[in-house]
Amino acid sequence: MPNRHVSLKPGKEKPIRNRHHWIFSGAIAYMPENVNGECLQVLSSTGEKLGWGYFNHKTKISGRMLSFDETPAEESLYTSLEAALAMRRCLFDHTITNAYRLVNGEGDLLPGLVVDRYNDVLVIQISTLGMKKLRHLIVEYLTRQLSPRSIYEKSLLPSRKEEGLMDEQGTLYGEIPSGNVEILENGHLFYVSILHGQKTGFFLDHREMRNQIGSLAKNKRVLNCFAYTGGFSVYAAAAGAGGVDSVDISAASMQMGERNMELNRLSSVNHHFYTADVFEFLREQPLDYELVILDPPAFAKRQKDVIAACRGYKDINRIAIEKMPKGSTLLTSSCSYHVDEELFQTVVFQAAVEAKRVVKIIGRHRIGADHPINICHPESDYLKSLLLYIE
Numbered sequence: 001m002p003n004r005h006v007s008l009k010p011g012k013e014k015p016i017r018n019r020h021h022w023i024f025s026g027a028i029a030y031m032p033e034n035v036n037g038e039c040l041q042v043l044s045s046t047g048e049k050l051g052w053g054y055f056n057h058k059t060k061i062s063g064r065m066l067s068f069d070e071t072p073a074e075e076s077l078y079t080s081l082e083a084a085l086a087m088r089r090c091l092f093d094h095t096i097t098n099a100y101r102l103v104n105g106e107g108d109l110l111p112g113l114v115v116d117r118y119n120d121v122l123v124i125q126i127s128t129l130g131m132k133k134l135r136h137l138i139v140e141y142l143t144r145q146l147s148p149r150s151i152y153e154k155s156l157l158p159s160r161k162e163e164g165l166m167d168e169q170g171t172l173y174g175e176i177p178s179g180n181v182e183i184l185e186n187g188h189l190f191y192v193s194i195l196h197g198q199k200t201g202f203f204l205d206h207r208e209m210r211n212q213i214g215s216l217a218k219n220k221r222v223l224n225c226f227a228y229t230g231g232f233s234v235y236a237a238a239a240g241a242g243g244v245d246s247v248d249i250s251a252a253s254m255q256m257g258e259r260n261m262e263l264n265r266l267s268s269v270n271h272h273f274y275t276a277d278v279f280e281f282l283r284e285q286p287l288d289y290e291l292v293i294l295d296p297p298a299f300a301k302r303q304k305d306v307i308a309a310c311r312g313y314k315d316i317n318r319i320a321i322e323k324m325p326k327g328s329t330l331l332t333s334s335c336s337y338h339v340d341e342e343l344f345q346t347v348v349f350q351a352a353v354e355a356k357r358v359v360k361i362i363g364r365h366r367i368g369a370d371h372p373i374n375i376c377h378p379e380s381d382y383l384k385s386l387l388l389y390i391e
Helices: 073-091 135-146 204-216 231-238 251-263 278-284 303-323 341-355
Strands: 005-008 022-024 028-030 036-043 049-056 061-067 099-104 113-118 121-126 150-155 168-174 180-185 188-193 221-225 243-248 271-275 291-294 328-334 359-364 384-390
Touching: 005 049, 036 061, 049 073, 061 073, 073 099, 073 135, 099 180, 099 204, 113 135, 121 135, 135 150, 135 168, 188 231, 188 251, 204 231, 204 291, 204 328, 221 231, 221 278, 231 243, 231 251, 243 251, 243 278, 251 271, 278 303, 291 303, 303 328, 303 341, 341 359, 341 384
Parallel strands: 005 036, 121 150, 221 243, 221 291, 243 271, 291 328
Antiparallel strands: 005 028, 022 061, 036 049, 049 061, 099 113, 113 121, 150 168, 180 188, 328 384, 359 384
């Protein structure tokens, strides 16, 4: 038996046998004192070797598995990185799309790690102490395999506090990506601000939904709410929308949206950007649009925020459903992890009832292949969307 190991309580090994990555503190019978991100072998109550993970004595989720056999943690790290990169090479033609997620946490067997690619710039997001201690190995591997212009860390997550981590942001390799990076997504061009943009710079997880909006937008008047830098707006305009109005409270985002329209040589005559509070805009405007997108930021960042978040989701959906013309289409989304798909659909149902409209679900969220969900770890599924037909 190794000197540095973690032993589980009797009967607590089932999730690990089922290849679930998390080990909660209550499942642990023995762990060395003051473990701070160290990689340790995991044993059952009878001493059977279950795999390797990294551990933090400060957190409720005390351990996160990196391997489910006797392969050491660092070797498993490289194996999982190699598999993640190989999968993306099969998925993307860089003449069409050169911005996508390279590593999606547990979905790629690498809990606590996200890596996004923006052309020749990589952005890393680390949420756990254990993965931070492996960061130098990750940077070395990505540099060797991909030869990026720069690797930038943007770890600005509330969950890091429980891990005992402060927010971190800075260049890990190469030059500082101080200007806008130009990316290509499904043939459309976008500017991305790595330093100042939301999340890692762009909402890569909505690529397939942007594509669907493009397929629906021809000759329609489109309203894009919480538009950020106009991702949905560009797709709709490029598809021949009759007009696109984009609304976001951030003036900087709206300016970037205008630049993205220009970058794609789309006429500004029928496409307008409004810096406004979306809730006020929805209440004050007639909403005579045939296609509306509601893609708000996470209203529930913590479990205790769920009730207030549901009120917000119901409010914006009720107003939109109430005002939209007969025969129109609404794409409504939630990226709140604590509001699951069933609850979100219930909230939208309540909004439809209060609006006294007939509403039909004609589509759901289309997951991007670069955002895989580990079937053994469904908790990583956070984004949900409903495509609704309003009668």
